[in-house]
Amino acid sequence: MHLLTRRSAAMERLPDSDFSSLPNWDRPRLQPPSVRTGLLETCSNSGCRSGWLHLWRSRSAPMIEGAWTCSAACTAERLKLVVAREMDGRGSVVEKHRHRVPLGLLMLEQGWITAPQLRSALESQRKNGAGRLGHWLIAKEGISEQLVTRALGLQWSCPVLPLESHDPEGLAPLLPRFFVDAFGALPLRVAAGKLIYLGFEDRLDPVLSLAVERISGLRVESGLVQGSLFQAAHTRMLQAPFPHVELLEAVSEPAMVRALTRRVEQVRPIDSRIVRVHDCLWLRMWTRTQTGPLPEPSSIQDVICTIALR
Ligand SMILES: [Zn+2]
Incomplete structure (x- = not known):
């Protein structure tokens, strides 16, 4: 009886509506916790050893890629897999040099x-x-x-994108300032709540575009912006207020997992995602339900983690 009471309390803190109200998110990867099929299958760490004990742990967060973990140890195990998956993608086909006509x-x-x-x-x-x-x-x-x-x-083979009524402040929550600065990206606008136009000056960055797509759940259309227009807008963009970001440097992959686990356990996000952007991992954590396609700046926290090259 006691067990059931505890469980229903935990479920109340995680209503499905929290997730179904998130517009335009990538739903296949953002299944609400209702996919849990049995009492002992709630923790998303497949190696979870806590069994029914975790029902006494009164925590509804953190969520990692739409799935819950019952303890810091399980969060670490989940993040270990996620980090390994992202690091395995280094040097994948998208980054290989493609021949272009000079x-x-x-x-x-x-x-x-x-x-x-x-x-x-x-x-x-x-x-x-x-x-x-x-x-x-x-x-x-x-x-x-x-x-x-x-x-x-x-x-x-990409469009030349216009730069009309650019709103740097409104677009800044889409990605960390560091990426705008270091990779020369310029979010241009969000169309119909479904599509992000991402501009570059003289070359695309497919890795960054994919990362923004995976984090935002919105489709990203990349293109070039005429140089002088780009530079002025890019300078303005860098002056806009961006969401809180923490930069971490790890000496190894296990150290990176530990650092990310600490942050996720401190923040206890209602959802979080990790994607690789070149030699960085970008962890985004949402602390509140979002109401529109553009994240609300005060409800997100970013961590950018780099790893010393082996
Ligand atoms: Zn667990």
């Missing part, structure tokens, strides 16, 4: 520049030892910035 050649083939203009721009680039070819085509050969951006779009 920008100058592409523009020459399109008839947008002449052979002497290309030679001269390459020479400027060589002499200065810096700057992308597009920069020298614009600066020295009088080629329009729009045309160079269009060529970059062809080179990356």
Whole structure:
């Protein structure tokens, strides 16, 4: 009797409605705790040894990728698997260098520049030892910035995205400031509560785009933004208030798991997700139910964890 009372109290703190009201989230990975099929199957750590004892543990959180863990030890076990899964993805196909037609050649083939203009721009680039070819085509050969951006779009097979009524403050909760800064990403807008437009200046970052997609549960459409417009908007974006973030550096994968476990156990999020972004792991924790596609800044906490290369 006592056991049942405890259990129903725990269930009350985790109503399904908390999850069904989250719009646009990736539902297959965000199953509410009602998927638990029996009294002893509630902890998401498959190796959980606490059995029915965990029913006495009065905790409804943390949740990791939509599943509950009954104790700090089980949280650590879950995170160990999640971290291993993300670290295994390093160097996956999406990051391998894909051959692209050189920008100058592409523009020459399109008839947008002449052979002497290309030679001269390459020479400027060589002499200065810096700057992308597009920069020298614009600066020295009088080629329009729009045309160079269009060529970059062809080179990356991606759209050139407009920058209209950009709202840096509204978009800042989508990802940590560190990623905007370090990887040159610029969230442009959220469309129909389903789609994030993510802009880059001269090259896409498919790894970051995928990470934003997996964290937000929204589809990400990446594209290029004309350089001068991008730079001004990027500078404004970096001045916007971003959600709280903690940067951690771990010496090994087990140390990373321990550090992340500590944070998850302290914050006890109603949900959390971990994705890899290049050499970092990004842990996002939600402390309250969200009401729209853009996270509410005060209800999220980010942790960015890097690992010393082995
Ligand atoms: Zn457990």
